[in-house]
Amino acid sequence: MTNNNALTVLGRSNSSNVQKVMWLLDEIEQPCLRVDMGGQFGGNKDADYLAKNPNGVVPTLIHEDVVVWESNTILRYLANHFRADGLYPADSVARSWVDRWMDWQLSSLGPANRDLFMRIIRTPADQRRQEAIDESRDRNAELFRLLDRFLERSKYLGGASFSIADIAVGPLAYRWLTLPVERPHYGNVQRWYDLLCERKAFRKHVTEIGLS
Structure with missing residues (x-):
């Protein structure tokens, strides 16, 4: 294209x-x-x-x-x-699955994930508060548990194929799985994340950038 x-x-x-x-x-x-x-x-x-x-x-x-x-x-x-219908389907029902996870990322996961990231990466070590970090970690764990339950029956967030819903959530999943905190193992989230890591563009613009 x-x-x-x-x-x-x-x-x-x-x-x-x-x-x-x-x-x-x-x-x-x-x-x-x-x-x-x-x-x-x-x-x-x-x-x-x-x-x-x-x-x-x-x-x-x-x-x-x-x-x-x-x-x-x-x-x-x-x-x-650019008519990327494979990533953002024209069908109203299929599109609604993509949109709902994008909205969830903005309203729920985004703020919680940002708090955890800021409290560790953007806060000097001598100013970090473990209690606040643990609180943010627990909130992220709850949200990724919800995601894990959904991914038990769906390959990607929008259904059977990769979409912009995965793009919206993927960078935050990278943070969650990379930040130095104890976290539950969610097998379905890990399986989905491994699929993202197979994509060259995800590695180039997310994982290879690192946390900073």
């Missing part, structure tokens, strides 16, 4: 939300320019950036004269624009 339209992603490579977008672009073979923004690079609170994305977070997608923000909205936009 080729395209001559210019795509630019504003955001740093170690952001899980940027990783989703870069992973999808790789899957659908759409080249882009990624510009470091946010975190240690700053710039996301500047007036020019806020004019594009009033939330002042990353990523922001620029596609010719179109600007899109919110990572899962960007995933849907790209899948729709």
